Amino acid sequence: MQTNFSAAQLADPHVAESEKILRKCVHCGFCTATCPTYVTLGNELDSPRGRIYLIKDMLENGRPADTEIVTHIDRCLSCLACMTTCPSGVNYMHLVDHARAHIEQTYRRPLLDRLTRAMLAFVLPYPGRFRAALKLAQLGRPLIGLLEKLPTLKPLAAMLKLAPSSTPPASPIASPGVHAGQGTKRGRVAILTGCAQSVLDPAINEAAVSLLTRLGVEVVVPEGEGCCGALVHHMGREDQALASARQNVDAWTRAIDQGGLDTIIITASGCGTTIKDYGFMLRLDPAYAEKAARVSAVAKDITEYLAALDLPEPVRKPGTIVAYHSACSMQHGQKITRQPKELLAKAGFVVREPREGHLCGSAGTYNILQPDISAKLRDRKVKNIEATGAEIVATGNIGCITQIASAAKLPVVHTIKLLDWAYGGPKPDGVSENSLGGAE
Ligand code: SF4
Numbered sequence: 082m083q084t085n086f087s088a089a090q091l092a093d094p095h096v097a098e099s100e101k102i103l104r105k106c107v108h109c110g111f112c113t114a115t116c117p118t119y120v121t122l123g124n125e126l127d128s129p130r131g132r133i134y135l136i137k138d139m140l141e142n143g144r145p146a147d148t149e150i151v152t153h154i155d156r157c158l159s160c161l162a163c164m165t166t167c168p169s170g171v172n173y174m175h176l177v178d179h180a181r182a183h184i185e186q187t188y189r190r191p192l193l194d195r196l197t198r199a200m201l202a203f204v205l206p207y208p209g210r211f212r213a214a215l216k217l218a219q220l221g222r223p224l225i226g227l228l229e230k231l232p233t234l235k236p237l238a239a240m241l242k243l244a245p246s247s248t249p250p251a252s253p254i255a256s257p258g259v260h261a262g263q264g265t266k267r268g269r270v271a272i273l274t275g276c277a278q279s280v281l282d283p284a285i286n287e288a289a290v291s292l293l294t295r296l297g298v299e300v301v302v303p304e305g306e307g308c309c310g311a312l313v314h315h316m317g318r319e320d321q322a323l324a325s326a327r328q329n330v331d332a333w334t335r336a337i338d339q340g341g342l343d344t345i346i347i348t349a350s351g352c353g354t355t356i357k358d359y360g361f362m363l364r365l366d367p368a369y370a371e372k373a374a375r376v377s378a379v380a381k382d383i384t385e386y387l388a389a390l391d392l393p394e395p396v397r398k399p400g401t402i403v404a405y406h407s408a409c410s411m412q413h414g415q416k417i418t419r420q421p422k423e424l425l426a427k428a429g430f431v432v433r434e435p436r437e438g439h440l441c442g443s444a445g446t447y448n449i450l451q452p453d454i455s456a457k458l459r460d461r462k463v464k465n466i467e468a469t470g471a472e473i474v475a476t477g478n479i480g481c482i483t484q485i486a487s488a489a490k491l492p493v494v495h496t497i498k499l500l501d502w503a504y505g506g507p508k509p510d511g512v513s514e515n516s517l518g519g520a521e
């Protein structure tokens with residue numbers, strides 16, 4: 082694509098990066114076929130190609146964002162299906178991240194939208210605040226019907242609907258410390274405790290630590306880790322996202338310097354995509370660029386790490402039919418497609434893949450901020466999952482677990498919980514013995 086940026090515009094490294102990306106796009110439109118919002122809404126401006134044109138126009142003309150561009154960029158899930166499909170290697174992720182930051186700096190949203198976003202950014206990244214908010218949400222549940230009738234308050238209704246009816250207690254696993262590996266030492270890793278996942282389902286990291294330590298891997302929970310920054314990054318709040326990234330880079334760098342780390346393990350694929358991008362996000366910060374690149378280079382999803390270990394034979398032989406839902410951040414953001422399915426199959430599960438696996442509707446805060454599109458995509462996803470005839474749904478991202486579980490009749494669990502169980506760990510909560518069926 083031809084671009085017309087001035088030399089002065091290109092002196093801004095963010096604009097220069099976006100210009101490089103824009104020049105790669107050849108307008109072929111292949112990406113439209115796999116874009117969930119284009120498939121749902123049928124509007125070219127809600128396709129990757131349409132959004133690329135809008136972003137180009139805004140940046141080239143040095144214009145503040147307007148309502149039209151905000152509408153179409155807000156509807157983008159950042160699922161990155163378009164990047165997987167694009168034959169020209171267009172880095173849509175970095176382009177849309179730049180556009181979102183530009184929107185945040187130049188556009189004044191309506192009051193309720195501003196308040197909703199400010200509240201999400203204030204609450205979600207902090208486990209203590211999020212836990213308190215979930216308790217309040219339980220009290221607010223009777224208001225869902227009323228809030229849903231008022232278009233501007235739909236995000237609040239979506240939030241209340243997604244909030245679980247009870248919150249599990251905080252896990253001791255989330256506290257800083259070292260969990261020794263059993264038997265011969267096979268590695269030393271850090272695990273991201275994160276934010277929302279540690280509140281909604283602390284048993285995910287418990288399963289990861291339990292399985293890793295049984296396999297002989299020492300697991301460190303470093304002092305000072307926190308939210309990866311993805312949730313605010315996708316809202317264009319760059320300063321807050323970069324502050325989170327720096328905090329984690331510092332925590333992991335200390336752990337690397339103190340005892341060495343083979344890997345930083347992540348059990349939420351949305352976080353993994355962002356942490357693997359820290360090197361890019363902090364490339365312009367001389368104090369952090371090198372450290373951030375080092376952190377990104379050793380970050381791995383739990384399934385990526387386990388697939389590279391020589392796993393023993395599983396303790397149980399379940400034979401359970403599992404529908405594997407590959408989160409967009411897993412399959413497109415990190416290009417991890419094979420490992421989770423192979424691990425489940427090796428552990429004795431019968432793995433089935435739902436049709437239209439590229440269509441997703443959860444996407445961080447998207448399910449709150451764009452509840453109508455998100456619900457349509459969720460219902461389509463759930464129909465495809467149920468058509469597999471599976472007894473359980475497995476996936477590697479807490480956002481997908483929460484969203485799919487809100488509509489599916491099947492239990493929805495993190496992949497690591499099924500693996501931990503098959504290799505001798507406890508039965509995942511909410512899954513009956515019947516549906517697991519595994520013989521000892
Ligand atoms: S990131 Fe997803 S929703 Fe956004 S343009 Fe690409 S395919 Fe469409």
Ligand code: SF4
Binds near residue numbers: 105
């Ligand atoms: S597939 Fe790639 S090159 Fe083609 S229009 Fe989409 S982003 Fe541009």
